[in-house]
Amino acid sequence: MSRIEFKNVRHAYPPAKGQELVYALKEVSQVWEDGGAYALLGPSGCGKTTLLNIISGLLTPSEGSILFDDQDVTQLPTADRHIAQVFQFPVVYDTMTVFDNLAFPLRNRGIAEARVAERVTEIAEMLDLSDRLMQRASGLTSDGKQKISLGRGLVREDVNAILFDEPLTVIDPHLKWQLRSKLKQLHRQIGVTMIYVTHDQVEALTFADKVVVMHDGGVVQVGSPVDLFNKPKHTFVGYFIGSPGMNVLPCKLDKGQPVFANNLLSSGYPADTDLSGKLEIGIRPEFVRFAEDGIPVEIEKVEDLGRYQVVTVKHEAALIKMVVSEDQVIPSESPQIQFDPDNLRIYRDDWAVEANDA
Ligand code: ADP
Ligand code: MG
Numbered sequence: 001m002s003r004i005e006f007k008n009v010r011h012a013y014p015p016a017k018g019q020e021l022v023y024a025l026k027e028v029s030q031v032w033e034d035g036g037a038y039a040l041l042g043p044s045g046c047g048k049t050t051l052l053n054i055i056s057g058l059l060t061p062s063e064g065s066i067l068f069d070d071q072d073v074t075q076l077p078t079a080d081r082h083i084a085q086v087f088q089f090p091v092v093y094d095t096m097t098v099f100d101n102l103a104f105p106l107r108n109r110g111i112a113e114a115r116v117a118e119r120v121t122e123i124a125e126m127l128d129l130s131d132r133l134m135q136r137a138s139g140l141t142s143d144g145k146q147k148i149s150l151g152r153g154l155v156r157e158d159v160n161a162i163l164f165d166e167p168l169t170v171i172d173p174h175l176k177w178q179l180r181s182k183l184k185q186l187h188r189q190i191g192v193t194m195i196y197v198t199h200d201q202v203e204a205l206t207f208a209d210k211v212v213v214m215h216d217g218g219v220v221q222v223g224s225p226v227d228l229f230n231k232p233k234h235t236f237v238g239y240f241i242g243s244p245g246m247n248v249l250p251c252k253l254d255k256g257q258p259v260f261a262n263n264l265l266s267s268g269y270p271a272d273t274d275l276s277g278k279l280e281i282g283i284r285p286e287f288v289r290f291a292e293d294g295i296p297v298e299i300e301k302v303e304d305l306g307r308y309q310v311v312t313v314k315h316e317a318a319l320i321k322m323v324v325s326e327d328q329v330i331p332s333e334s335p336q337i338q339f340d341p342d343n344l345r346i347y348r349d350d351w352a353v354e355a356n357d358a
Pocket of ligand 1: 014024042043045047049050
């Protein structure tokens, strides 16, 4: 097992004729601690698969280096990196039995047949494949085939890390939940570094100790699920994590305090905060409430989600989401709202301003 480090890694795929060079990975410097459970979260096209393929060696980055425990592996072929990778769609040998599919990565490395049988039995049990070991893989549903793919990723004992690239995409929703808990449990048991790619925040937050949020070819924040919720460093994180996401509203500053559409707001920022650039406030819907002496709004929409309500209000051109309790009465006469000063953050050019670096 090892600690994996990216040093100024950038990658551009060869451009099509007449097109200019675009970096799919802009510049990533990032450490994956040995034994960590990481989720790599971001929308489609942000560079997640590119990053995984650079770790496993399927791709050599255009610039920068990759270290495993301080050894430079940038030019090392896949086979010498000891990385197991599970892809989005099943990779199975249809004509082989389930057993032989699971045994393949071990036999390939010359593991003794007795140990192969032990490992395969163990992994099959975990994935509920025990009673199908002698069947041909071709007879399995796509769920079953993806379980084999997962099993092939998990069966080896000599790996530095296991990479999962949206492995549950093709899996039935209820089985998805079950398999995800299994992976988490397995991580606790074997303690090998796992990097789990997903575009689904719920998957990321339930699997990982650390979530690496990617946006547009770069890593914008690494943190625990709680950090990402409470202290989004980038407006994208605020918007992407949470349901509904953070409200991001244009603002100006007056003696250090944010002003949103002529409404002076209180915040935790000092009076000497002075910034230039694109300025915005970020406030989560959970920290917007109805109050006297607030910002006048119109109610646009009320969605009753059982334990809470999501209310969309409008001030001038801006739409603001609020999350309020199920018993909150929605004011019908000139409603006004306030933002909780302790949970209001200022963003400059999309990056959070810390109260002490203003
Ligand atoms: P993700 O896995 O987050 O959806 P990818 O890493 O697959 O993102 O892709 C990142 C960007 O690189 C996208 O714009 C994608 O179109 C581009 N890309 C991915 N693979 C290739 C390739 N083989 N050739 C050219 N462009 C690619
Ligand atoms: Mg991908």
